[in-house]
Every structure is written in structure tokens, then in C-alpha cells.
Amino acid sequence: MLGVAFRVGAELVAAMVVGVGGGLVIDRWLGTSPWGLIVMFVLGSAAAMLNVYRAVNGMGYAVGYRRPDTGANSGGGTNSTPNKDEGEGNRGH
Known part of the structure; x- marks a missing residue:
């Protein structure tokens, strides 16, 4: 959890430094004093x-994994659980 806090702080600082630095460079280059900043x-x-x-939204997920699809088309595939009537307990009863 401490790693996430450091990452959040680094993301904030890095984006602000790039934004403000870019604004200062644009202001010097074009002479538009406060507007670029x-x-x-x-x-x-x-x-x-x-x-x-x-x-923060990606917390709890390993690298390379996505959230499970909760749409109407989910449920197919090789890892799906068989339906009630497809199980082994319903053989001709």
C-alpha cells in the first residue's frame, strides 16, 4: 500500500512539473507570458x-489481467461453469 502512495505522489509531481515546465517554455518561445503557463x-x-x-483503479489486479466481463455475452469459453442441466447429476432423470 505504501508503494501505491509513492506512485500516486510521483504521478502528481511528474505531471505538474511537465505541465508547468512546458508552459514556461511556450511562454518564452511565443511571448505569451502567463497564458501558456x-x-x-x-x-x-x-x-x-x-x-x-x-x-488507483487498477489496484488489486496482477499485471496482464483484466476485470471479468460482466456483460450479457459473458459466460462462454473454456473456463465457464456448466449449467444446471449440463452437469453430471442430471443423466436422464
Whole structure:
């Protein structure tokens, strides 16, 4: 759990540094003093929140695994449990 906390902090800081740094570079290059910084700060904040959401939402899953499909088409495949009438206990009864 401590690793997730460090990852969340690193995601926030990294996105903000990239956003603010990019805004400062754009402002110097184009001469649009506070506007590049403001726009890139907002975009960096949005990217940070999205990265944190993705990091926290994926907790509890091993790498390479997805959530089980809960749609109407789930249930087929090789790992599905047989239906009630397909089991071994219902042979001609």
C-alpha cells in the first residue's frame, strides 16, 4: 500500500512539473507570458488526475489481467461453469 502512495505522489509531481515546465517554455518561445503557463498547468493537472485514477483503479489486479466481463455475452469459453442441466447429476432423470 505504501508503494501505491509513492506512485500516486510521483504521478502528481511528474505531471505538474511537465505541465508547468512546458508552459514556461511556450511562454518564452511565443511571448505569451502567463497564458501558456496557465493552460499547461490545467492540462498537467488533468493528466495528473487521470494518471492517479488509473493507478488507483487498477489496484488489486496482477499485471496482464483484466476485470471479468460482466456483460450479457459473458459466460462462454473454456473456463465457464456448466449449467444446471449440463452437469453430471442430471443423466436422464
